[in-house]
Amino acid sequence: MSLSINEVEHVAELARIKLADEEKRKFSINLSEIIDYVAELEKAPTENILEINQISGLENIARVDNIAASLSVEKVLQNVPDKEGSFFKVKKVFE
Amino acid sequence: MHQLTLKQAAEKLKNGVITSQDLTKQYLARIKKLNPKINAYITVLEKEAMEAAEESDERRENNQVLSEIDGIPIAVKDNLAMEGTKTTAASKMLENFIASYDATVISKLKKAGAVIIGKTNMDEFAMGSSTETSYFGPTKNPWDLTRVPGGTSGGSAAAVAADMCIAALGSDTGGSIRQPASFCGIAGLKPTYGMVSRYGLFAMASSLDQIGPMTKTAEDAEILFNIIAGYDEKDATSTKYEERRKKKEIKDIKIGIPKEYFAEGLDSNVKKVIEDSIDILKKQGTEIKEISLPNSKYALSCYYIIMPVEVASNLARYDGIKYGYSSKNAETLIETYFHSRSEGFGTEAKRRIMLGTYTSSAGYIDQYYNKAQKVRALIKKDFDHAFSEIDFIIGPVSPTPAFKLGEKTSDPLTMYLSDIYTIAVNLAGLPAISVPCGLSDHLPISLQIIGPAFSDYQMLNLAKTFEGARNELPRASIS
Numbered sequence: 177m178s179l180s181i182n183e184v185e186h187v188a189e190l191a192r193i194k195l196a197d198e199e200k201r202k203f204s205i206n207l208s209e210i211i212d213y214v215a216e217l218e219k220a221p222t223e224n225i226l227e228i229n230q231i232s233g234l235e236n237i238a239r240v241d242n243i244a245a246s247l248s249v250e251k252v253l254q255n256v257p258d259k260e261g262s263f264f265k266v267k268k269v270f271e
Numbered sequence: 272m273h274q275l276t277l278k279q280a281a282e283k284l285k286n287g288v289i290t291s292q293d294l295t296k297q298y299l300a301r302i303k304k305l306n307p308k309i310n311a312y313i314t315v316l317e318k319e320a321m322e323a324a325e326e327s328d329e330r331r332e333n334n335q336v337l338s339e340i341d342g343i344p345i346a347v348k349d350n351l352a353m354e355g356t357k358t359t360a361a362s363k364m365l366e367n368f369i370a371s372y373d374a375t376v377i378s379k380l381k382k383a384g385a386v387i388i389g390k391t392n393m394d395e396f397a398m399g400s401s402t403e404t405s406y407f408g409p410t411k412n413p414w415d416l417t418r419v420p421g422g423t424s425g426g427s428a429a430a431v432a433a434d435m436c437i438a439a440l441g442s443d444t445g446g447s448i449r450q451p452a453s454f455c456g457i458a459g460l461k462p463t464y465g466m467v468s469r470y471g472l473f474a475m476a477s478s479l480d481q482i483g484p485m486t487k488t489a490e491d492a493e494i495l496f497n498i499i500a501g502y503d504e505k506d507a508t509s510t511k512y513e514e515r516r517k518k519k520e521i522k523d524i525k526i527g528i529p530k531e532y533f534a535e536g537l538d539s540n541v542k543k544v545i546e547d548s549i550d551i552l553k554k555q556g557t558e559i560k561e562i563s564l565p566n567s568k569y570a571l572s573c574y575y576i577i578m579p580v581e582v583a584s585n586l587a588r589y590d591g592i593k594y595g596y597s598s599k600n601a602e603t604l605i606e607t608y609f610h611s612r613s614e615g616f617g618t619e620a621k622r623r624i625m626l627g628t629y630t631s632s633a634g635y636i637d638q639y640y641n642k643a644q645k646v647r648a649l650i651k652k653d654f655d656h657a658f659s660e661i662d663f664i665i666g667p668v669s670p671t672p673a674f675k676l677g678e679k680t681s682d683p684l685t686m687y688l689s690d691i692y693t694i695a696v697n698l699a700g701l702p703a704i705s706v707p708c709g710l711s712d713h714l715p716i717s718l719q720i721i722g723p724a725f726s727d728y729q730m731l732n733l734a735k736t737f738e739g740a741r742n743e744l745p746r747a748s749i750s
Contacts, residue, residue, distance in 0.1 A: 203621075
């Protein structure tokens, strides 16, 4: 198995996803199958080929730093799970 | 009345044969009747649509028509932010999310006077090829309710095919406009990367996503494309397009047929229909030439490394803090992240996030992600080389017609393989259009035209020529 259950646990931890034991087992099988398939890229002739990071060839696109109207506080908070006044409310950051 | 193309409906509105309110009422009635069977819509915007229709009729009375699509009922995929409406990306994560702004394409539709009639169903976060991963249940294919409409823009495709709207917008990252268009017997255009602003499209894979029209005809696709295309400074990957190539006469057009696209894996009925269609174009005067895209065998692997990495990055924002699903079972901050994401995301979303996390992690990134970025360059080179000799490429959209619901859901890789002909196009950032060309066992088949970057309009011309030359095709008969 290319991706052991331990590795699945590690990846899920990095991705901030909690998995049940049965899920870990299933993902180990699925992900291994996919990783085995995509390993065929090893054979692709990429010596002296540069990576493509941006298909349109655009670089360093920025806007002028002008202050303009943005979202109102009401709009920003309209979907928030928990708030207090005009603040996002979250669990404590430091234990 | 409901089997109108956009062009025909626009004519009727112009000639006063019908009002936008009557038209909209008819489509709303048809949605009410058919949506329980087809499940094309997540949200129907009845009130907003009737208001927009009324405003359109008023404008028309005062000679202030905004565009050719003023008053036309159009559906949009539910990953497009529309202010004040639920925009869910078909996920539990955004089940009750109300967008606070309009996507650029939505603003453009509104400025053109379109009547946005509803938000359509899709695979969750645009991940899938059948609309079966939607949190709101699958959409059914109007041609055969036991079959998938394709994905991820399955809701939009089904809505157009079943006359539950006149036209729709979809999004395409690896074939998600073209394949459902093909499965539902309608036209679907994926523009050149950068031609249509992605601002307000809930990002799946930022270097691959594009929004495009899904319509009954290529002519309709061009009308809608005209409205939504254009440079947008809010999208840093948006390009300024200038007409670079003169329009060619049909007899001066050279078409390339990639031998790799007609090899094993292609259903023999589909192959026959596509070959007959190529003959039709040959009779119109085009020159047909066999070409090779030697690295196309790597396209699927390349895509399934690059796309999940971008997905993992784009979906990191869903953490239960600012918006979206937030778990009530969390006692600490870190639990908020873990539980919200575990409870809010579906299986396919989790699978791709983990795949992308793995292939971009330390120790693996060089072997997988960096390598895939180089293979992407190879795939682009193949196309560039081909287009130095021919004008357009033609091939199948999908190896088979629409498959049955549940047929490919047990093995992810089987599902991924259904995108084999569409994926390379997104990797290379090229335009491609899916055009219906025949039937196989009463199910629609489409051919795919691929063009060089920024040849969108010329490609639409070729598609229109083909539509004019081929026999008329039946429509989905659902009532």
